[in-house]
Amino acid sequence: MKKLFNLKLKHLLNALMLIPLIMVSHHLSAQPTSVTLEHIKSSSTLNIGYRQLEPFSFRDSDGKVTGYTIALCNMVADELRESLGIKKLAIHYIPILFTERVSALNTSKIDLDCSVNTVAPERKNSVSFSTDYFVANMRIVSLRKNNIKSLNDLRGRTIAVPRGSKDLLELNRINREKNLSLSIVTSDTVEDAFDMMTQKRTAALILDDILVYPYINKSEHPENFFVSHEVVGVKMKYALMMRKEDPIFVDFVDKTLGKIFESPLNAQLANRWLTQKVVAKNTQKTQY
Structure with missing residues (x-):
């Protein structure tokens, strides 16, 4: 009887010793990952979608892609470069039509759509949105x-x-x-x-x-x-558009935007692109 008791006790102790190992293994396997961040880090490339929509994203007469949201996304790129430890991050600006945005994100043609994207409940099953940056x-x-x-x-x-x-x-x-x-x-x-x-x-x-x-x-x-x-x-609330099912990347972008919006830099960007009333020349001014 004593031998049987000792044998059972031994098995119980062995089982208890395995519990921490199982928990650690489960914790490691359950660690969330970001497909977008992994892709950016491995390729040292950030693919940005845009459309010709002043004053948010457009290619100017010199061929440079610029605008308010492009400036925001360039600052997100700077944060990515530092956080991921990438010495040189290449940024590719890719023209994307309204109807191509979702497929371009889901096929990894682009990592971030930095043009005008209106937050719509109908789209939230297919893509993720950042915090909004403008209301039209x-x-x-x-x-x-x-x-x-x-x-x-x-x-x-x-x-x-x-x-x-x-x-x-x-x-x-x-x-x-x-x-x-x-x-x-x-x-x-x-x-x-x-x-x-x-x-x-x-x-x-x-x-x-x-x-x-x-x-x-x-x-x-x-x-x-x-x-x-x-x-x-x-x-119409405007936001950056990202892939669905990548909450880590969305959180990264939102935190970066939060830093920008709280800094004096955002006032400078807004003054340059947004707060100066854009009105039709020689017509009655229409307030937004």
């Missing part, structure tokens, strides 16, 4: 002679809007709820949507206010355009 209003843009000032003036008419954008989702909702009978024509880019309106292929364009003024100001006759005082739909 959607407005009606038209030729002044069309005398379009409100949604009611658009009833039964043809409207241009970029496909794959939150503007399109919001316009579809408003069209259904208000029974406006709009005919919505979509385009690959904001510029194409703007051209449809200027070439009278559509009666108007629905777009975020801050994005439309650069196109008006570059036109030959900016005084010919009208931007509605009426705000259409909900406010």
Whole structure:
């Protein structure tokens, strides 16, 4: 009986001794990893998606990709370089259409989309968003002679809007709820949507206010355009877009943005790109 008791005790002690090892092994295997951070570190490369959308991301006349969100992402790159111990981090700026953003992220064509991305519940199953950095209003843009000032003036008419954008989702909702009978024509880019309106292929364009003024100001006759005082739909919160299921990278980006937003540097960036009112030349000023 004593031998049997000692044998059982021995087995129990051996089992107890294994518990810490099992716990350590489980802890190590359960350590979360970031696919994005691992890719950036192993390749010493950060691939940034952007679109031609002033003042947030655009290629200027000298061929340099610049803008407010590009500046933010360049500072994220600096933080990555230091945190990952990369001596030289190459940054590749890759033009990506609205409709390509999700697939470009999920196929690792880009690591971070640094253009205008509106936070939308419909997208959160496919991608992750950073903390928002700007809030815009959607407005009606038209030729002044069309005398379009409100949604009611658009009833039964043809409207241009970029496909794959939150503007399109919001316009579809408003069209259904208000029974406006709009005919919505979509385009690959904001510029194409703007051209449809200027070439009278559509009666108007629905777009975020801050994005439309650069196109008006570059036109030959900016005084010919009208931007509605009426705000259409909900406010548009802009954020950086990242791959889904990579919370460590999202947290890294958010913490970096938090540091930027709390520093005097952000005021300088905002003053350069955002707080100077962008208004159509020679027209009645429309406040955001």
